[in-house]
Amino acid sequence: MTNALLTPELAAHFAGPSMTILAARDDRFRAAIARSMSITCDTGTGHIDVFLTSAVWTDFMRAIKPGAVIAVTATHPGTYVSYQAKGAVEAIDPADDCEAARTRLNIERMLTMLGTLGATRRQLTHVFSTDGLVRVRVRPTDIFAQTPGPGAGARIGAVA
Numbered sequence: 005m006t007n008a009l010l011t012p013e014l015a016a017h018f019a020g021p022s023m024t025i026l027a028a029r030d031d032r033f034r035a036a037i038a039r040s041m042s043i044t045c046d047t048g049t050g051h052i053d054v055f056l057t058s059a060v061w062t063d064f065m066r067a068i069k070p071g072a073v074i075a076v077t078a079t080h081p082g083t084y085v086s087y088q089a090k091g092a093v094e095a096i097d098p099a100d101d102c103e104a105a106r107t108r109l110n111i112e113r114m115l116t117m118l119g120t121l122g123a124t125r126r127q128l129t130h131v132f133s134t135d136g137l138v139r140v141r142v143r144p145t146d147i148f149a150q151t152p153g154p155g156a157g158a159r160i161g162a163v164a
Contacts, residue, residue, distance in 0.1 A: 009144060009161045010052070010089075015045035017087055018052055020110060021117050022078035026054060026140070028068050028093075036067035039131060042107040043078065051141055052076055052089055055099055055107045058136035065138070068093050074142055077150055081114075081121055086150035087160075091143050099137040107134055 018024075024040035038061035040054040054076055058065045068074065072093045079086040099107065111132040115125055147161040 009147060009163055010045055010047050010050045011161075012047055014087060014147060014161075015047050017080070017085070018043050018045050018076070018078045018089070020078070021113055022080050023114070024054065024076060024078045026056065026064065027075040027077070028064065028072055030063075030067035034067075036064040037061075038064035040076070041132060041134065041137070042103075042110040043076075044103075044106070050143060051094070052091075052144055053103075054140045054142060055103060055137055056140065057133045058138050060131075060133055060135070065096075068096065068140065070095060074140070076142060076144075079150070081118060084152055086152075086156075088148045088150045089142065089144035089146070090148070091145045093140055094143050095139075095141040097139050097141075099134075099139045103139060104134055104137050107137060 024043060026038040026040055028036050030036055038056050040056050042055040044053045070093055074093050075088055075090045077088040115128060145163045146159060149155050149158045149160050
């Protein structure tokens with residue numbers, strides 16, 4: 005049985021290939037952002053697991069904890085099709101070896117795709133890292149269309 009909010013189509017979009025920005029706020033309500041290196045989705049539970057390097061995104065890691073509100077925005081670089089999931093952080097854990105291997109494969113896939121769009125590996129190596137890789141588990145409560153244009157910002161799903 006699938007989670008009604010996270011459809012197979014949305015899960016496929018979030019899982020990539022996509023460029024993903026994470027946004028949260030700290031205890032003083034200051035914005036904190038990070039870039040995810042990889043995402044996996046479980047349509048059964050509705051979880052979105054985002055993988056990021058804690059070594060690069062230190063301010064973001066200090067800002068989040070279980071229960072924190074988070075936004076995950078995934079954009080396909082070639083088409084700009086974008087969706088945003090808003091929800092709560094459920095858990096923050098070190099990535100295991102399998103997750104790290106999957107993240108490295110995703111990084112290679114993204115570098116190849118971005119290369120076809122004119123970006124060089126040298127420009128992106130500081131952004132795509134697996135040093136201190138962590139998994140942030142998110143339970144989405146709302147999903148929004150964010151593709152530029154007249155439908156941007158439209159809520160396309162919410163937990164009742």
